[in-house]
Amino acid sequence: MQYVSTRGTAPILGFEAVTLAGLAADGGLYVPETWPTFDHDQIAALRGKSYAETAAIVMAPFVGDALSREDLHALCVAAYGRFEHDAVTPLVQLDAQHWLLELFHGPTLAFKDVALQLLGLLFERFLLGRDSHLTVIGATSGDTGSAAIDALAGRAKVDIFMLHPEGRVSKVQRRQMTTVLADNVHNIAIDGSFDDAQALVKAMFADRPFAERFELSAVNSINWARLMAQIVYYFYAAVRLGGPERPVAFSVPTGNFGDVFAGYCAARMGLPIAKLIVATNVNDILHRALSAGDYSAGTVTATAAPSMDIQVSSNFERLLFDLHGRDAGALCAAMGGFDRDKRMALTPAMQAEAGNIFVSARVDAAAMTDAMQHAATRMGQVIDPHTAIGLAAARAIGLPADVPVVTLATAHPAKFGDAVEQAIGRRPELPARIAGLFDMPERSVSLPATLAAVEGHVAAHARPRA
Numbered sequence: 045m046q047y048v049s050t051r052g053t054a055p056i057l058g059f060e061a062v063t064l065a066g067l068a069a070d071g072g073l074y075v076p077e078t079w080p081t082f083d084h085d086q087i088a089a090l091r092g093k094s095y096a097e098t099a100a101i102v103m104a105p106f107v108g109d110a111l112s113r114e115d116l117h118a119l120c121v122a123a124y125g126r127f128e129h130d131a132v133t134p135l136v137q138l139d140a141q142h143w144l145l146e147l148f149h150g151p152t153l154a155f156k157d158v159a160l161q162l163l164g165l166l167f168e169r170f171l172l173g174r175d176s177h178l179t180v181i182g183a184t185s186g187d188t189g190s191a192a193i194d195a196l197a198g199r200a201k202v203d204i205f206m207l208h209p210e211g212r213v214s215k216v217q218r219r220q221m222t223t224v225l226a227d228n229v230h231n232i233a234i235d236g237s238f239d240d241a242q243a244l245v246k247a248m249f250a251d252r253p254f255a256e257r258f259e260l261s262a263v264n265s266i267n268w269a270r271l272m273a274q275i276v277y278y279f280y281a282a283v284r285l286g287g288p289e290r291p292v293a294f295s296v297p298t299g300n301f302g303d304v305f306a307g308y309c310a311a312r313m314g315l316p317i318a319k320l321i322v323a324t325n326v327n328d329i330l331h332r333a334l335s336a337g338d339y340s341a342g343t344v345t346a347t348a349a350p351s352m353d354i355q356v357s358s359n360f361e362r363l364l365f366d367l368h369g370r371d372a373g374a375l376c377a378a379m380g381g382f383d384r385d386k387r388m389a390l391t392p393a394m395q396a397e398a399g400n401i402f403v404s405a406r407v408d409a410a411a412m413t414d415a416m417q418h419a420a421t422r423m424g425q426v427i428d429p430h431t432a433i434g435l436a437a438a439r440a441i442g443l444p445a446d447v448p449v450v451t452l453a454t455a456h457p458a459k460f461g462d463a464v465e466q467a468i469g470r471r472p473e474l475p476a477r478i479a480g481l482f483d484m485p486e487r488s489v490s491l492p493a494t495l496a497a498v499e500g501h502v503a504a505h506a507r508p509r510a
């Protein structure tokens with residue numbers, strides 16, 4: 045499998061190189077040159093397979109000859125061995141039509157572990173025997189940071205610099221990052237929003253001498269390997285609910301458009317998906333884009349679902365690439381306009397094409413609270429604010445009763461204890477794996493959200509290419 049950049053001028057790469065590269069050198073995002081497909085029988089054959097087996101089968105076409113089948117399976121067994129549920133991503137039935145897909149049984153209690161536990165192992169494998177040292181740069185609104193730090197802490201050939209918006213992540217999220225004191229972990233609290241942090245990451249990649257000197261790589265969903273690993277749980281859940289015979293819908297709490305784009309990839313690969321519900325909070329650029337063609341960024345509003353407080357969603361570019369007929373020139377012009385004006389109009393034809401698979405809903409604070417209360421009192425489930433947004437959207441969209449609707453439960457409620465307590469009057473207990481978090485010392489530096497300040501800090505602490 046080869047990978048092409050959405051901007052069309054970066055080198056075409058294989059899986060190993062694309063994993064280590066993160067962002068493409070032309071500022072674009074890598075996507076598979078063609079979508080591999082699974083036919084009805086291949087999907088049906090996934091029934092009864094373990095999560096690790098399913099993962100190895102679904103990811104094999106993307107990995108190509110970069111790893112043998114046995115090696116890929118062994119890495120999946122190791123990555124998912126750290127999850128606390130035998131099913132890795134279990135389904136919980138809520139009522140006759142609705143299910144939760146619990147993605148938070150990994151080490152840091154959010155769906156990010158599903159991809160990042162594997163990515164940490166892939167980095168290690170691909171760096172083996174190379175005279176190379178990666179400098180991983182990441183931006184987080186809370187969950188990617190903790191999951192990436194857990195996956196990379198102490199690894200000899202990687203340093204990780206993680207930027208989070210100061211004061212805009214939950215206390216548990218912050219401490220999951222800042223209490224990891226391994227020498228190769230560098231936490232940076234920036235004076236700005238997640239969008240500012242993400243823009244700084246992209247600016248560091250765009251500074252090619254800097255990017256090459258420090259061998260930059262990415263752990264955000266700009267890295268194709270992140271999305272690839274997230275495709276698996278769509279297959280895993282769908283076959284458990286009657287797929288491929290019965291199409292299943294998924295409701296996805298959405299910020300950077302990575303998780304729901306993984307669902308789109310699954311659909312492109314042949315998985316019968318009835319609809320992908322893009323659930324946003326009041327930071328609703330994606331809802332406006334999909335429902336009215338208005339892709340225009342406003343200012344970020346801080347909410348009780350901070351991991352979705354995003355206006356400029358990186359992975360939307362991957363969808364736009366397909367909506368532009370994979371014409372990189374047209375996409376570059378559109379993205380150039382968006383960078384300049386902070387707005388882009390989707391044509392009616394693009395809206396119609398996206399509407400074949402996506403539908404969207406905007407969930408405000410009251411509807412989110414209502415969903416948390418409804419889940420707790422009527423369904424016996426304590427859910428986190430992000431999951432609540434997915435569930436509220438699933439109920440608001442109202443798909444036909446014979447379509448099973450799976451809401452992705454993206455984080456454990458204990459990560460957002462204050463918000464959960466405020467909504468349902470009871471605080472979720474901290475799970476054992478993070479019980480000591482509030483007794484541990486923290487390490488982080490605060491920096492202004494400027495390229496000079498952040499590059500200066502990275503340069504002072506990273507290991508440049510020999």
Ligand SMILES: Cc1ncc(COP(=O)(O)O)c(C=O)c1O
Nearest residue numbers: 187298299300301302303351454
């Ligand atoms: C708990 C949680 N839910 C939902 C999201 C949104 O996912 P995505 O950014 O892939 O759209 C995030 C952040 O990525 C998150 O941390």
Ligand SMILES: N[C@@H](CCOP(=O)(O)O)C(=O)O
Nearest residue numbers: 184185186187188264265351
């Ligand atoms: N919500 C995310 C934001 C970064 O998203 P990513 O999927 O691109 O890494 C977070 O929790 O950090």
